[in-house]
Amino acid sequence: MFLNGTAMSGQKDHGCIAGRARFLGPATTAPNFRFFAIRDEFPGLFPVDNGGAAIDGELYEMTDELLFDVLLPQEPRELEIGTITLADGSEVRAMILQPERIHAGDKVVDIADFGGFRAYQAHLAANSAASALLGL
Structure with a gap:
């Protein structure tokens, strides 16, 4: 399973798989995606035919039970499990953004x-620090 958001190591939802899934290492998608932050809460991969980018994440080996009974129920409703291609050509499971599930007015970047x-996230933190420094 390719993880690219809040279930990655060091992120807020990693605890649901920590110690239960085997970390295989960092991974990068093929350059076939746009990547969106939804409400600055989580990201979503969106496949495109043109103008795509490679997106960094982490690859995990996990049981179907862990995936379907633990991880997926915690995923945002705007995401759905699918299959993607990594930079090395291998195909793996990943969560794919479903734009029709995004509410009108939601912040999408x-x-x-x-x-x-x-x-x-580092960009957001740097902007927050700059605003604080400037008294904004």
């Missing part, structure tokens, strides 16, 4: 150029 969710 294209973060593909950051290359991954952690880089976007």
Whole structure:
């Protein structure tokens, strides 16, 4: 399973798989995706035919029970399990953004150029620190 958001190591939802899934290492998607932050709460991969980017994440081996009974029920309703291609050509499971499930008015930011969710989170933290420094 390719993880690219809040279930990755060090993220808020990692505890649901920690010690139960085997970390296989960092991984990167093929450059076939746009990557969106939804309400700045979680990211979503969206497959595209043109203008895609490679997105960083982590690869885990987990049982179907862990995936379907523990991880998936915690995933946001805007995501659905699917299959993606990694940079090395292998196909793995991942969560795919379902745009029709996004509520009108939700904040949606294209973060593909950051290359991954952690880089976007670092950007948000730096902006917050800059605003605090400037007294904004």
